[in-house]
Each structure stands twice: as C-alpha cells, then as structure tokens.
Amino acid sequence: MKASIPIIPNVPAAVRTTCPYCGVGCGVKATPRSAVDVAIAGDEAHPSNFGRLCVKGSALGETVGLEGRLLSPKLRDRTTGALSDVSWDDAIGTVASGFARIIDEHGPDAVALYVSGQLLTEDYYVANKLMKGYIGSANIDTNSRLCMSSSVAGHKRAFGEDLVPMNYEDLELADLIVLVGSNTAWCHPILFQRIIKMKEARPDVKIVVIDPRYTATCEMADLHLPLKPGSDVRLFNGLLAFLAEHGATDAAFIDAHTNGYDAALAAAMPADIAQLARDCKLDAHDLMTFYRLFARTERVVTVYSQGVNQSSAGTDKVNSIINCHLATGRIGKPGMGPFSFTGQPNAMGGREVGGLANTLAAHLELDDALHREIVQTFWHSPRIAQRAGLKAVDLFDAIEAGRVKAVWIMGTNPVVSLPDGDRVKRALAKCELVVSSDIIEKTDTNAFADVLLPALGWGEKDGTVTNSERRISRQRAFIPAPGHARADWHIICDVARRMNFDGFEFEGPHQIFDEHARLSAYRNDASDGVPRAFHIGGLTALDRERYDALEPVQWPLRAKDETGAARLFDTQRFSHADGRARFIATPPRAPVNAPDAEYPLVLNTGRVRDQWHTMTRTGRSEKLAGHISESFIDMHPQDALACGVREGELARITSRWGSMIARVQHGGGMPRGSVFVPIHWNDQVASDARAGAVVNPVVDPVSGEPEFKHTPVAVEKFHVMWHGFSFSRDVPALDTVTHWTRVHGARFVRYELAGRNRFDAAHGDHREWARAFFAIDDPHADWIEYEDKSAGIYRAAHVVNDRIEHCIFISERPDLPARAWLASLFSKDYLDDEDRVSLLLGQPVGKGEDTGPTVCSCFGVGRNTICNAIRDKNLKTAADVTACVKAGGNCGSCVPELKKLIVETEMARLSTV
Template sequence: MAVETKTTCPYCGTGCGVIARREADGRVSVKGDPDHPANFGRLCSKGSALGETVDLDDRLLHPEIGGRRASWDDALDLVADRFRTAIAEHGPDAVAFYVSGQCLTEDYYVANKLMKGFIGSANIDTNSRLCMSSSVAGHRRAFGADTVPGTYEDLELADLVVLTGSNLAWCHPVLFQRLAAAKAARPEMKVVVIDPRRTMTAEIADLHLSIRADGDVALFLGLLRHLAAHDALDRTYIAAHTRGFHAALAEALALDDAELQALTGLTASETDAFFRLFADTEKVVTCYSQGVNQSSAGTDKVNAILNCHLATGRIGRPGMGPFSLTGQPNAMGGREVGGLANMLAAHMALENPEDRDRVQRFWKAPVIADHAGLKAVDLFRAAADGKIKALWIMATNPVVSLPEADLVRQALRTCPFTVVSDMSGSTDTAREADVLLPALGWGEKDGTVTNSERRISRQRAFLPAPGEAQADWWQIAEVARRLGYGEAFPYQSPAEIFAEHAALSAFENEGARDFDIGAWSRRGGDDYQAMTPFQWPQRQDGSTQARFFADGRFYHADGKARFVAVSPSVVERRTADFPLILNSGRIRDHWHTMTRTGKSARLSSHIAEPFCEIHPRDAAALGIEDAALVAVESPLGRVILRALVTPRQAEGALFAPMHWNDGFAAEARIGALIPGLTDPHSGQPASKNVAVRARPFKASAYGFAVLREKPVGLDCAYWALGKAEHGWRLEFALDEAPEDWTGWCRDRLGLDPACEPIGYLDATSGDVRLAFFAGERLLAAVYLAREPVAVARSFALAQLGLAHGDMKTRLAVIAGRPDAGRADPGATVCACLSVGVNQITAAIRAGADSVEAIGACLNAGTNCGSCRSEIKGILHACHAAAAE
C-alpha cells in the first residue's frame, strides 16, 4: 500500500513543503504540499525530480577505516581517540568540525554543543559561510541580531521589488513564480534586477541594471544620497529609532556622479530611473543573495542596502523591507544554533561574556569557547599548515565548493586525521578521508529545517535507513559519550534535541533576544511528529511575530538600529595577464556538487556539461567559437568548459557554474580558480569577482557518446559525463586521435571486447560513427569529428531505450539524427516535462504567440514554471528572426 509523508525539500532556502509518496514496491514520487505556506503546492524542477535521486547508487552503506569496512564501534572509538589525543597534545583549537546547511537543526545543535561547550573550541564552521555569512554580519551590525525582518508574502504585497545579486528564477524558482504571479495580477508592480548578467530573472524586470562587479555599495550610497536630496527620508523614524545616520549619509554625499557611474558601470539615466522608483514607491522590498554576499565587501553591501531601508522606515511592515535569501535548506537553522565559528547558540554572541556564561550554565558544560574559531577558508589553510590535527567534515564537499579547492584537497592530505560523514563515499572530499561514516540522507533522516523567512518545518523520514547509515546527530553524540560527556548527550531522538534547543532559546531571554521558540521546550514527541510549519518567534507565552522592527525596537543594548557608514571600494582585480572577470554561481537544475541532482536524467538534460558564458565581442577577440571548448585560467589553476557565446553576459566578464566535480568532468572544479579572498567582517569568500583569462582549447578529436553503462577511469583531455534516462551521455575531446577507434572505445568506455560495432570512418573529414549492439539493445553509440560534434543528441539518447532489430533503425543510430518522418525535440528546455527547443520553436511557427499558448500546446512551463523565462526568450528570438 502506498504511503504519503509530508516533508520539506532539501535544496534551496525557500523551504518548500513536499508530499513524498512511497509505493509498495519502493518507488518514490513527489508533489508540492498545497498546505505549506512557503510554496502552496509549487515545486521547481529539482524538487519535482526528488524521487529520482533516492536510489542507493554510490551510497556509503557502512563505516570505513582506511578504505576498509569497519564496525561502528571501531570507527567511533578511533574518531574519539584521535580527537582526544589531538586535544591533549595540542589543545582544543587543534581540532575542528566543518558542517553544512544540509544538516538538520538537530544535527547542527549537537555538533555546536560538543565543540563549543565540551571540547572548548569555536572551530566549527559551515558551508553556509560561503553563502550568507555577510548577511549575518550585516544584520548584526545594523539590528543587533541576525534577524530577517520580513516574510515571503511581502514580495507579493510590494509595489516595487528590487532583486540584487539574485538570479531568483533559477536559484529560488518557487519564490520567482510567486513574484511573477503577483506581477501578473498587478501589472503596475515594478521589478528591478541588479546583476552584471542578463539572467532569466531579468525577463520579468521593468529595469535591468548591468552593474559592474562589486559596484553595489556605490549604487546604494547613490540611492541614499538621492533619498536625502529629494526629501524621501523618514526623519521621524531615523531620530526615534536609529543611530549613526549622519556618518552614513556623509559617505553617500562624498560620492559624486562621475564616481557613481565609474564604480557601478551604469549610466546616469539608469541610476536615476532606479533611484526615482525607490524614492517614489512606499512599498519596497529589496531581496539580495549571493551576488551581494559573496564579495570581499559583502557585509558593507548588506549594510548599504539596510541603510536605505532604515532611512525610509521601510522595514518590518507589509510589503516592505530588506530580505536576505539564503542559499541552502537549513542555513538559517545553522544560524539559530550558532553553527558559525563566530556565533553562539540561540542567537547569542560569542564575544559577549554574559552570553557565554548563560550558554555554559544551560549546557552544564565544563568549558565554553571564549574566542571566535577559524572560519572556513582559514580553517582549511590551518589544516594545510599542520595546525589542525583532527578534522570532521559533515554533509559537504569542500574539495569542490570552497575557494582554493586544490589547497583544500592538499589540506585533507596533510591533516593527520580526517573524518567524513556523508551519503556518498566517492565524493572528491570523501576520497581523502581516513574514516568514512555513512550518514542518512533526505527521505531517511528526521528533524527540522528553517527557511529564509524564519519558518521552521519538519523533514520526515519515509524511507528505511540503508545499510548501516546513521543520523549525523547520533554519530556526534556517540563520539561525545566516548569523550566522557555522555550525561550531556543522552539523546534518543531528534525530538529531545529540538526540545533542548527550544529551551535554550527561551532561557533567561525575557524578550532580549529575537530567536525564541520556547513554546516547544515542553512539548513531547507526539507534538514534534505532528509539527506544522511555523515562523519564529513562538514564545512560551504563546506570542508570535510575523515581522520585526516596524515598531522601531531593535536588539542593540539601547534598542536602536545602527546605520553603518560604508565606503565604495571596487577593487580592480583584472591585470594584463588576467584581463577578464569570472562570476560563478548556480544553474537551474543542479545543486551544489551534484551528488544528488547528478542522479537524475531529467535534471541533467537541460545543461549537460560545464560551460562558460562569454560575450560575443570577447569571444571574437579571443578566437572562441560558440560550443567550442575554452580553457579558463586564474593564477591558481585551470578548468576546461564548453563556450556559450551570449550577449546576456557582460562584456569583459565570464560566468561559470560551480556544480561540476571530478566525478562528472575532467577539469571543471571552479573552486580551483577562486582565491581565498574574504570579507574582513564576515569571512565570506569573494566568488563573484575573480581575475581570469580564457583561450580556445584545441583538441585533435571531439566526441559524443551515449552509453548504457557508466564509463569509469576516463582518460581524455576533456570529458563531461551526465545521467541519461536509459544510461549515460558523454562529451569528450582528445589531444591525439587513436588509429584504432574501435579498440579505443572498448578500452576507454568499458565495452565488451567481443562486441563488434557497425559504422563508418571518413578519412577525409575525420568523421567516425560507431554503434555497438547486443542483440536488439544498443550498448553504445560514439560520434567523433575533428571539430565539436554536430549530432541530434536528444535523438541519440532516446535510442538507448529502443529496440534495434533491423538495419534501418541501426543506420539511423549511426547517422545520429531521425529520419524524415520523425522530429528531433532538440535540447531540453522544460526539464519537468522533457520538452525541447525544437518543439517550442515549431509551436511558435504554428501560431503559439505567448508563453501561455506554448504551455497549452506542449505543457512546457506548466509544472514548476522554472523554464518560463527561457521559453519567453525563445519566443522573442523567433519573433526577432521573423522580423528581419
């Protein structure tokens, strides 16, 4: 009998509710939860494909020591012994935890408690350092606490929504759809997108500002100056509820028009249009994300934005306020428990001795960390320098995701003892571990997460634990017991941990701290199991609060907010040797380092290989053709990517996604290019402004292959592997073409030596087409050329699922295109419903003249809606071509 379970999506910080359905035969399907207030039933392409990612392929199913299977007792005894020895010989700061926004709050809480309250070090940091720590630092400077003032509803209530450093359409697709629906219902609503690239988000914009990298501080200083000059300040609010305004305004007034244009790269008419919109609109929400945070001036950018909202009193009221969009499903939960190296649990301050004493007394801890620990970049540098003797990494893959990625890999090899807790034992990071601990994944683990609007939701298990996998909190508590702290870590369930977490939030609070979920401190396991999504605070007296700061009450000691005087500082990182700026980020259908989304053929069909966006004029100057291979280099390393020549990319800059790793591509770890340059206040790395150079990558032979079985041990100058519905797809290039292609295919692609192909070799053109069959089943089709291969890839992939019992169908495989009676759908645009660009173009030619008409014809864009902006772009391109 099928069973349905309400849970929460494990991807972005939107925190969408999901209903997972498990069939009697074990198959899993998902749909959006119509009752969840984050998404009201909507899901993006990644969420819709969750059921395709829960198989046990590549799962770590038992502990390993030195690559060999071990018992839990042996593995945990070794972890405890090595940490104990390192602490005894070198002190508590010689050990560290590196955790993740993929952890549930209960996992985060136990890890933070052990490290800060019992080991006595603050050397616990999280990959959330890479996405939202500048926002945390900005909030604390301005508000006195890491408080997100508003709610998602404010995006729908606003009359102006400013999206800065946020590709909302691809990175928070459900929020984008909520915004798009609100704008469709109220066409007078305005949207401004501030981004160097013209992303899919810009398709909804009334104004797109292609700002220079790191020009945000100057832009919002210019806005503050404009507000002051045009009597658009709320001077009553400023006087009653803030401090520091005049110093902040002085910095804004010191910026003249010429400097504003130079620092932002925008024209006077562009900035004036934005400034007038903001000044003249009462209900303004400013959403910001990684384009703001991932900067060496990220905290100042945040405070420049907050200054404008404080100066107008547009904060904490319906339809207005600054809004930090977190990148990960539980980045906010990690903030609540003090998961960052410079924070304490329950939004208390590590630097505050009263807070340290309060937490130590509550935990009955023998010690408490009394100084900030190492932030992510510095933590791995310390490991590389030999200062960290024992390191435990949980639910993250820093060898791919961190800057200085090659140094991170070397750090793990240098560190005397490295533990990795993860679902997979073959990630780039797991391959460097001394001990591997199998962790539960989404669908198996049980706990809570907090989304970007402070809403706490349950993640519920609906799958059995595979093999010997255990929850992260259980692993940490078991090590704590072996270290002698068993009485403080008696947990038998996540409900017990959550109750303790809630009790700490209310302990000696009395309204002094924003984070308070004391109402849950006395509720039992049944209430925890039945929990419905709720926003904090939810205090012991039952009081709640949807928004903060409209009443002018902040969390500094005097109750007032702080304007922060910030200076514009656009650092020119380009040099004669590295004349381009690299901007890195996410794409629509993949997540982090692809350990989950890489399992889905649907999600791999939209963009199947690592790529580099480049402006046509830059491409022409460098001799880079569209779809050719390009080598991108920084002083730290090199990657090889597929060129995507597009005017959406700003001239003088490149964009490359951060997802691909050594399991899916030959050289595509973007983190290997990024230096460890960080914001001085937050420690967040600058991943959006990296000096690089680019050049064509020439090969002797290029290939595309469809394969029934996954190839292993690929040895090519370039390769990129992607999951397909009935097998795998492979793009590759070789420095030297072999004389015997049949032998090469058998050796390198793992084909049966007894299997004879059919095909042809054109000695003049260099084209080679080979197809290997076993009976009627296609095992592999390989297409080779001296230039990037032109073949109908969707057609070739479909052949893996078809029978080929006659020569006609086999010859069609070799040709790499359908015969005259069949259509090639083209590259996938709508991943949810597998609709290709050729199908959309055909519908437009047949008279579909809107995104809605295309949806009615093909269903494209009617599920999650993430592709609607791309469909709109295809529609515009077709109309433009027809008009020529």
C-alpha cells in the same frame, strides 16, 4: 556488511516533509512505493509554496536510490590507501580516540568540525554543543559561511541580532521589488513564480534587477541595471545620498529609532548621478529612473542573495542596502524591507544554534562573557569556548599549516565548494585525521578521508529546518535507514559519549529540539540575561508525537498559545541594547584583486537552473541532466575573439590559484570584461571542471565570506584534435581521452568527450580506438559504423541481441549531432532497421524526432518542439506555449526561456520574409 535495499514497512499514503534544496523551504508530499521509488508532489498546505515545486523538487523521486551510497563505516589504510568496512563501534572509537589524543597533545584548538546547511537543526545543535561547550573550542564552521554569512554580519551590525524581518507575503504586497545579485528565476524558482503572478495581477508593480549579467530573471524586469562587478556599495550609497538630497527620508523614524545616520550619509558622498553612472558603468538615465522609483514608492522590498553576499565587501553591501530602508523607515511594515534569500535548506537553522565559528547558540555571542556564561550554565558543560574559532577559509589554511590536526567534515564537499580548491586538497592530504560523514562514498573530499561515516539522507532523516522567512518546518523520514547509515545527531552523540562527555543522552531529535527551544527562552530577558528576538519557548516540551505533528511556524514564538510572527520590528524596536537600529558607514572600496594584463577578465560564479551544489543528489536525475549537461564559460563574443576562442570550443580558464576547462558559450547576458562559470561540476563528473580551483581565497574582513564573484582570470583555447560523445551501459576507458564530462541517464551513462590523439595510419584508426574504449574484444561483435575520413567524422554503435549497448560519435568539429533521440534508443529492447539507419546518418529518420536540448525539464520538452510550435501555431506568449506543449506549466522556471524563444523565433521568421 553489504546491505540490501530495505523494505518499506506500513507507512502513510503520503508523508509531509520539506525540500532539501534552497532556502525557500517548500513543503513536499512524498509517497514511498519502495526504498528507491517515491512519488513526489507539492504540499498544498505548506505556506511557503502552496503545492508548487520547482523542477529540482519535482525530480526528488529520481534521487533516492542507493547507487553510490555510503552504507557502512569505513577506515582507510594510509599505507595502501584502501578502504575497509568496520563496525560502528570501531569507527566511533577511532574518531573519539583520535580527537581525544590530539586535544590532549595539542589543545582543543587543534581539532575542528566543518558542517553544512544540509544538516538539520538538531544535528547542528549537538555538533555546536560538542565543540564549543565540551571540547572547548569554537573551531566549528559551516559551508553556509560561503553563501550567507555576510547577511548575518550585516543584520547583526544594523539590527543587533541576525534577523530577517520579512516574509514571502511581502513580495506580493510590495509596489516595487528590487532584486540585487539574485537570479531568482533559477535559484529560488517558487518565489520567482509568486512574484510573476503578483505582477500579472498588478501590472503597475515595478521590478528592478541589479546584476552584472542579463539572467533569466531579467526577462520579467521593468528595469535591468547591469552594474560593474563590485560596485554595489557605490550604487546604494548613491541611493542613500539621493534620498537625503530629495527629501525622501523619514526624519522622525531616523531620530526616534536609529543611530549613526550622519556618519553613513557622510560616507555615501554626494549623489552626482553622472559620476555614479560612470563608477557603476550604468546608463545615467536608468540609474536616475531607479533612484526615483525607490524614492517615490513606499512599499519597497529589496531582495538580495549570493551576488551581494559572496564578496570581499559583502557585509558592507548588505548594510548599504539596509541603510536605504532605515533612512526611509521602510522596515517592519507589510510589503517593505530588506530580504535576504538564503541558499540552503537550513542555513537559517544553523544560524539559530550557533553553527558559525563566531557565534553561540540561541543568537548569543562568543565575544560577550555574559552570553558565554548563559550558554555554559544552561548546558552544564565543563567549559565554553572563549573566543571565535576559525572561519571556513582560515580553517583550511590552518589545516595546511598543521595548526589544526583533525577535522570532521559533515554533509559537505569543501574540495569542490571552497575557493582555491587545490589548497584544500593539500590541506586534507597533510591532516593527521580526516573524518567525513556523508551519504555518498565517492566525492572529491572523501578521497582524503581516513574515516567515512554513513549518514542518513533526505527521506531517511528526521528533524527541522528553518527557511528564509524564519519558518520552522519538519523534515520527516519516509524511507527506512539503508544499510548501516545513522542520523548525524546520533553519530555526533555517540562520539561525544565515547569521549566521556555527559549531556548527549538524547533518544530522538524531539528531545534535542526541546533543549534547543528551552535554550532560546533561557534568560531571554533584561533582568538577568540577554533579551533577543530569537525565541521559540512556545515550542518547548513537545513529546515525540507532538513534535512529529509540528506544523510550519515562524519565530519568534514565545508562548504556547502564539501562532508565530509574520514580521519583525513592527514595534520599531531593534535588538541593540538601546532598542535602536544602526546605520553603518560603508565607504566604497575596490575589490582586493583587480584585473591586469596577465589576468584581464573578471570571473563570476554561480548556479544553473537544474543542478544543486556539487551534484551528488541532482546529478542522479536524468530529468535534470537534460537542460545543461556540461560546464561552460559564458563570455562576451568580443572577449572570446580577443582570447582566441570560439563558441562551442573548449577553453582553459586560469587564475593565480588554479585552472579549469569548459566549453565556451555566448549566452547573451555577459558584459565585456566578465566571464561566468557554474559551480556544480567536480572531479566525479568531469575531468577538469572545478570552478573552486580557480576562485581566489580573499574573504570579507567582517563576515569571512569568500569572494566568489570577482577573480581575475585569463581564458585561452584548449587544443584538442577531436570532439565527441558516447552512450554506454557501463563506464568506458576514460583514461584514453583528454577531457570528459559524465551525464546521467536512466539506462545508460553518457560522456561528452574530447581528445588529442590522432586517427590515422600512424596512430591507429577510429574503430580500433573506439572498440578499446568500450572494452569490446569480440571480432564478431555486431558493430555498426560510418566514417568520413576527409571530414574527420566517425559514428559507431555496438549492438547485442538487437539491443544497443554502446555508441560513439566523433568529429574534428564541436558541432555534433543531437543527443536526445539517441537516449531514447537505450530504452528499447529491440533496434529496428530504421533505428540502425538513424545511427549511421547521425539523426532520426521516419517517425523519430529530434526534440532538441531540454528547455522544460518538468515535462521533458525540448527546444525544437517549442520553436516548431511557436512557428507553426503562431504562439505569442509563454501562456500560449504552455497551453500547446505544456512547457512552463509546472514550476515555471523555464518561462523566461520560453519568452526568449518566442522573440528569437519571430526574428528568424521576419529575416526570411
């Protein structure tokens, strides 16, 4: 069943589609030249980005190849562990019969689906329909539970429905933007650029960043509040009390359009600024400055993201923010309101179709009998789930306990992304039937799958997504399906039909979208149904041609002649039955797990600029690998000193749930007592760098969202005898090293290495080990080497026909030579004498140049190039740097780093004067 690269048929010059990364929902123009060669540009006509793309979006063309792809269905022999190719008929039969048998023996709650914000809305819809309306269980949850379910819960408590009232234009209309728990510069770069441009045009606009870390986003802030981790509710409760005490509330709005104000205010407690500042570990003057800004500014947008949601008090944090907007009546009008930035491209679409275990499709609720009756009647389904299913963390607890005996995982990697990741491994190892639909064959999760089903990836699949501002956009296919891969909706429908369920006879995603749209309009009124804001009845009856031509549009869209709603609540009517919004009392409470003598530090996790989730896509791009190439532990220098670790060295970070290893850095943004680790690295790209193995499994009691921002940990030195790195055109013998991280290159694979083995007469020398590492057994091989035994330094390269094949650099110290110039040697067909000398010296000579680590990934501009230009040409602004070396001239996500380098270079110059 080996599949060749498909040939591109006649296609348009450029296909308009949507980026598969964050919730901004940027429009992309993809021009396929072959199935593995696609030109990428921003779509100037898309209202989310107007042609701009971040570096991840710009690099999408590097990620569409077939390396590592799952191209045929596979079954695993449980005795031997071996995978074998099978037909789709056999694979579908195995899944359908396995689920049917377990349901017959143990009931519908013994099976589950775990899906993803990477699915398209049409995929999500049929998965939810199958599980809740035909199997009859609500055991379908999503990895979106991990990033935005606290916002869902907070919206529903306050507004009566999961509604984001804002749009991106409001960021440009605001006079005050408050960014809470959102490193917007790195996680939502295009929206960050819109804010920057607005700030340049209107310098009086104020920007406040509330975040325990000093992130890249803080570089453009007028005020940074580095609050104590977990004290968000206390901060916004204090704001609510301050607004009340200083007459800054809108009494008429509160009286006419809300309930619960007195209870919320009572829970907020008096606004004693000095005590509040101590509770939040903030400067009292800065806290008062923020409160006064909020009180005096009418047009306020409060943006919040994972730093708010990913908490055991996440829902209360969301509601404490919304409370302040309700108290001032700053909602439903241009340039004001609470704004949740979602993390995934279709987290919102999944919410619309009931992709969470505690919701039904079309914004209806599982715990309401009328809502259940509406959905079951519309579906003509044999049954309907009667109660909420298991949320993500509880689901894998139930799998480990044996209560759930079959799970179908779609488009996600829970062994890496869920907290207490080793527990997830144990659960999947015990599960009777594990099915995985994926585009990549080898992932941490797929290692436990009994059935692997090849799904279509971005560029191959067809459907819709909904972004953070409720804008529905088309994701269009522009590459033929590779191998035997199928669309997720197709696979789900095949299994449903094999289980003898009617209602899944769709011929294409346009028919699924039509049913979804019709359900949104079905009994969406007060006469015999449930009125709700989510309504896309104006998009019903789209045939294939009109569906394919669908332009980006915001909901609600009730009639075919409407153009969509830019904002909600402009009529000041909310989705609760009485039309009023609800204040929610949010008494502050401490995080569930507090630091102690054994685990004295607090772990915070998050994303880095150029990577995405578990790196199965972004990890394929050489461009994206250059900015941050391995995992790290960012900590304050004094905490590092107390833990006995140094910058650049490896350290082990340990919690009660697990451990990981990464390199220590002092990024300058960490407060005392906190450490930060990125989420992306996994067992496929590093030997021991899964942050999820360390994170505690505590969840918010309302939303079920895990606490990714507050895990007590300890940090200790990870002892090794040497550090190193290798470049090679094939995979070396990694079992001979203690620690490794893989870094993708276009013509090579690079590994960052560390080992505990000694190099001396008793243990074998460098040359013997290095040649075995690369499996070079030819005694006459062209082997260039340099060794300084007293310093523990060794450098070697293997050359074949004057072309470099392998090289390795080893030192007893972690400060190794730069990597960028070495990568360039692998693009050469011939090494000249100067190149050979450079390899021996460990640095470029002559015309070669060490550009330094990548700062601007869009244009591949390194730190040394930028600093040299700043120094030599006396550059003063980021715009000057862009004009000189191009850095920062595309997506702009490196602009905060450019500003920082300007300051550092100037300080270095002054220190030498």
